[in-house]
Amino acid sequence: MKTGKILVISLFVFTALLTFMALPISSTAADVIEIKANAFHPIGHRLYDDAFPLYSEQIQKRTNGKVKFTWFPGHTLIPQAKTYDGLKSGICDWAYIITAHNPNEFVLTNALNLPFAARNSAHAARILWEMSKDIPELKAEYKKVVPLFWYSTAPQHVHTKPGIEPKTLEDLAKLRIGGPGPIHVKFMSSLGAAGQQVAPGDLYTALQRGMVDGVIFPEAPLRSQGLTEITSYHLMLAIGVDVFAAVMNKNSWKKLPPDVQKVFLDMSESMGALCGATITNESAWVIEELKQRGDIFYYLPDDERERMIQKLQPFYDEWYKLMAERGMDGKAMLKKIREIAAWALKNPYQPDDWWGRAGRKE
Structure with missing residues (x-):
């Protein structure tokens, strides 16, 4: 007891x-x-x-x-x-x-x-x-x-193997692009590519084995993921964060x-x-390093960017619907957010004294 x-x-x-x-x-x-x-x-x-x-x-x-x-x-x-x-x-x-x-x-x-x-x-x-x-x-x-x-995160771009250099929607339609999440696959599929979900740690292997032709990924972690070793062309979409x-x-x-x-x-x-x-x-340091070794960076002209925006319209429509379900006017709100974005672009935050090197431009 x-x-x-x-x-x-x-x-x-x-x-x-x-x-x-x-x-x-x-x-x-x-x-x-x-x-x-x-x-x-x-x-x-x-x-x-x-x-x-x-x-x-x-x-x-x-x-x-x-x-x-x-x-x-x-x-x-x-x-x-x-x-x-x-x-x-x-x-x-x-x-x-x-x-x-x-x-x-x-x-x-x-x-x-x-x-x-x-x-x-x-x-x-x-x-x-x-x-x-x-x-x-x-x-x-x-x-x-x-x-x-x-x-x-940094914006998402498309990074491809040597010899593969997409510049247009038509070029993307010929490619298999791996992405770490479902949203990235949806982005690529909407632009005509064959989007494939691949875990971040498996992107290198997928590229190396030819399972995909490129990846949609921010530029900042390219180096830490080893992707700089196997890509040399970068389509700078800045498609989303x-x-x-x-x-x-x-x-x-x-x-x-x-x-x-x-x-x-x-x-x-x-x-x-x-x-x-x-x-x-x-991101800037990675890009600078890759440019110095001869990588190609292609930035979309306005007309091609507009074509891609039109292809991605369903993402906006889905968001408008979610906003409406919560009693908010999505189009009016997005207009306000874009006004804030335009202001923020012209008025960047200035570094504070307590920041270290990584937060400052050198």
Whole structure:
């Protein structure tokens, strides 16, 4: 009987310890608030090396040591596709999510995923921040979390093997193009190519074995994925970006003292801009390196771009429908977003003192 009672008590204590260890936000005896931050980019990614550490260091400095980040890179805490649900459930305090993974929840945000919505990641970050100020419906999409800032991937381009140099819709119609996600396959299929979904880590092999003729992919990670070794021609479509939103768990946010919350909010615009600038600059460095070795970069003339926009009209029609279902006028909203985009192009965010090399143009 005593053994049974001891076993029950032991199990209760063990469960309580596990529950305590799993609590996302915590404080030490010195009242240091630990923020568990989920980052699905791996160690070695430009953002993980040159943006996120600077961000957490600045927050720690500006809160006089009250806050300390613990980073979990490369899916070590939550799988990429489950990040939003994991954050809401309290597995972590802070995370950045791909809004396209929840297309019915972030409809307005995903306007930036539409073809040709942003020139680059820095441009997208600027647009999204201004949208968050000028369009209240944007922040309303984040009622289940606390939004902090936004940025995006670099735009998607088509990269092909030597001897394959598409310039028009007719050229693309002859090719098999691999893409890492369903949206990329839909882009290529809409432009007449044979789109094939291929996991990012398998794109190199698919090209090498002749399974595809090219890939649709941002230029920034071409080098890290090894794709620079097997491609030499680049059709610069800038066809679309994937939006990231940096958000916090609502309960974790409520536990932060008001002065700490203010530091996070004060840092938000600059941090979104840093992420955008870092990705944009990495893209520029990759392009410069490839041009120096003799790669060909082809930029669409206006008339061919217009032809492609017409082919991609169904993406806009689908988005208009989703907006209408939520009581919003998609065409009027897109007009406003394009006005913000035009302003943002002429008024880029200027680097802040705390940024590192990767956020600055050199």
